[in-house]
Amino acid sequence: MRVATIPNSDTSALVYAPIGRDAEIAVSLLKEAGVAATAVSDIASFVAKLSDDIAFAVVTEEAFRSADLRGFSAWIEAQPSWSDLPFVILTNRGGGPERNPAAARLSEVLGNVSFIERPFHPTTFISVARSAMRGRRRQFDARARIEALDEGERRLQTALSAGRLGAWEFDLATGELITSTTFRSIFGRNATEEFSYTDLLATIHPEDVDRMQLAVRTTIETGADYAIEYRTIWSDGSVHWAEIRAQLYRDREGKAIKLVGVSADITARLKAEEHQRQLNEVLEERVAERTRKLEETHARMMAEVNQRESAEQQLRQAQKMEAIGQLTGGVAHDFNNLLMAVLGNLELLRKHVGEDNKAVRLIDGAQQGAKRGASLTQRLLAFSRKQDLRIDPVDMRALIMGMEDLLKRSVGANVVIETHVPPHLPLVSADANQIELALLNLVVNARDAMPDGGEIRIGLDEVHQSRPEGELAAGHYVVLSVVDQGQGMDSETLRKAVEPFFSTKELGKGTGLGLSMIHGLASQLKGDLKLTSELQRGTKAELWIPVSTSGAATETGVIDMPIEIAQKAKGPKRILLVDDDALIAMSSADMLTDLGHDVVEAYSGNEALQRLGDGSEFDLLITDYSMPGMTGGELAIAVRDIVPDLPILIASGYAELPPGVNLDVARLGKPYTQDQLARELDRLFADRI
CATH class of the missing domain: 3.30.565.10 (Histidine kinase-like ATPase, C-terminal domain)
Incomplete structure (x- = not known):
């Protein structure tokens, strides 16, 4: 008779029925129902073909009676946490688990078991198979979610490592403190040392302990985010500064259960700020001394002095604004690089979450926040006169x-x-x-x-x-x-x-x-x-x-290229990508690979020149500008000697390259999206046709 097809049957079943025609009948029924099935003749073959991708197994009760089940039991025990392979056991009439102790013991060994008494009706068999398939698919879904969570955890750890942030978690009920290796290093401890909450308190400078504990209590009582800076004393007696931030987590009843947060070593930053403060004090002292001398001269030369005071004030303001501009420009450039990695990874991740609405919402929220950060860096670059302008x-x-x-x-x-x-x-x-x-x-x-x-x-x-x-x-x-x-x-x-x-x-x-x-x-x-x-x-x-010295105003808009040229410009290209920051290089390489291109990464100018000098052929060189040892501009000049016609694209967060760097290369401002990168590549390759 014709039986109903099992939906979404894109995985296979395993049949072990060595006696009679049970295996042949089971495989035939499953095939007719749209389920691929493989029959084996002995227990060794059965165990060998077991895998995490098997949908379910159909086994006759007598197949297990005299077989050596040690290898089989070991496989059952070794299943990953998400897996509980369904078994359909074919028993003899009257041999169900209620009346058959041997069948009942199989339930204990196998775990996820459904029994069918022979002879059975095909519809009954397919119904049980469908239930097993549905259960297995739920397990596959759980596996996918676990893998996604693992991937998210890896990305989080990468971000924490890149930012030199230490992660920690404090259980309010047990007092247990869970810390990362980076967190321990911030307090002068290595990865193998014990580091409890008591140990943490012992490392804090005595003058800062009460302030720290008050901040923790306030967060627990009010739910406000926890943020504090305090001194720590390492085992060698040296004093360091740590910045700690955390949020309070509650259970469903609203009870506070734990604090989760990150930490950073801010010793170097505070030393730099102190150094800057001292420099400012010296500058202020010098300015005060100059002002005093000018005031002494004021009585003799009341009139060329007013002008000098005005000039001095403008000079001080200009120096101050220039210093702030250099500082903000550098910070904005570095932050642009971090945003480059964040936006690139989020953009690619957005393509792979499918119909997971919650994941889409979370990614969109992260993208909006990162884009606001990019807008802020553009304002900082504008103030520091390093914004990328199109004049x-x-x-x-x-x-x-x-x-x-x-x-x-x-x-x-x-x-x-x-x-x-x-x-x-x-x-x-x-x-x-x-x-x-x-x-x-x-x-x-x-x-x-x-x-x-x-x-x-x-x-x-x-x-x-x-x-x-x-x-x-x-x-x-x-x-x-x-x-x-x-x-x-x-x-x-x-x-x-x-x-x-x-x-x-x-x-x-x-x-x-x-x-x-x-x-x-x-x-x-x-x-x-x-x-x-x-x-x-x-x-x-x-x-x-x-006022412009050029002619007519340039009209904005995208110029359509001829269809023939656009088609030739498309297609996979072999690209040499150069960036000293591995995190940014990985993000850019992922975007290019997602566009269908073959990407070779290099992490310095010298490594890129070695790639080009060993005879490897490339369609394009993409390089960051600010790199130690050899800048992107110096690399471009060297590449012109090796491969004169190779297109070069320099990516930079700054508006202008330094004086004297006069290069005929394409420019792409950071941070850039995958669409912006794709359009620039289309234009470059179209120009080469």
Whole structure:
């Protein structure tokens, strides 16, 4: 008779029925039901074919009576935690487990057993097989989830190692402290030493113990996140600083059960901060000494002195801003590299989670957070004048007119925007996207300065600067102005307005990077940002942008390449990827491999040159710029001598390569997405056709 097909039968069953036609009948019924099945003739073959991928086993009761089951029992015991292989035992009539002690003992040995008394109806057999298959598929699902969790754990450990973070967990009920190797090293312990919570308290500096324990109690009582810095004393007597962060976990009844967190050794950072503080004190002492001498001279030369004081103040401010700019630029560059690895891995992971809605939601949340971090680093790079800009001739009048709707939606109904732009203005040399962002920032700042509403005036004007003034060289400029009727700023606030992270807004409503970003953008464009303001009389912001020496404005948009060229540009390529940071190299290599390319990794310029010098052929070289020993620019120059026609793509978080590095290579700003990387590769290979 015809039996129903078992759904999703993409795995096989194993049949061991050495006597009679039971094996032949069972295999035939399973095959007709859509289940692949293999029959074996002896216990050794049966054990040899057992594996984690077997769906279930069909065995006759008598097959086990006189067989040596030691190897079989060992396999049963050695199953992984997720596995409990289903067995379908064919017994004789009246030989079920209720009346057959031998059959009952099989249940004890095999565990997951279903009995069918012979002779059996095919429908009954298939029904039992279907149940076994469903149960096994649930086990396979559990295996997949366990493997996914293991992979997530490995990625977490990689991230913790890359950030030199030590993981720990403290059980509030038992007082047990579980720590990673990195965590122990932060407290001067090696991986094999015992390190209990009592040991932890013993390493903390006596002056910091009470403060640490109070912070722990506060977290347990209030649920607030735990964050503290304190000194630790190692066994050699040296003093170090540790930063500890944690969150409180509760059970379903809301009872606090454990603290879970990470730690970092911040000794080097605090020493650097102390060194910087001392340098600042020395600088302040020198400035104070210079000021004292100037004041002594003031009585004799009241008039060339006023000018000197002004020059000294500008110099100090410029030095301060330059120092902060270098610091923030370096931090932003390093953070860009970390975000590169995070965003790349999340983007690839997103493709492989399938329909797991929770995983998709978690990945999307992580991507949004990482992208906000990338946006923050772009603002830091803008302030430090190291932002990656695309300079083109820009029509400021068209830019403002095109943003009118966006600006009006951004300020709300109680703020009126008035735009005054001349019909004819010269083009400016700028990055249109960054100018749009700067204008939006200025308008939003103006709106926030008028909580009760008011008018914002946006204007354009052409100005000729006859002589150098401050950061402005002599020449022609277009000035974009934004004027509000808001609260205004006093002189001290106005002086600090463009400093990074300075904000008059309440906590959580501003990063303090908006004006500093615009100031950095203006400096990169060889222009200036000028602010004038009075309390209760509003603020005027002027962005001075140099007039372009080029011709027509460049239209933005993607240029479609001919179909024939696009098809030739597609297809797998052999790519040499060079980055001294293994974490970033791994992320970029995964993105390229996912695009179908063959990737060879090198972790230094010298290693890359060895790859190219041994006769290996590549279609493209992708290299980071900032690498020890040999920079990406130096590598590109050396590669030109070996393979003159090899396309080269330099990835960097900085806007400009150092002076003297004049290379005909493609550029890609960090962090980049897989789509951005793919588009750049398409353009490069299309250009080679």
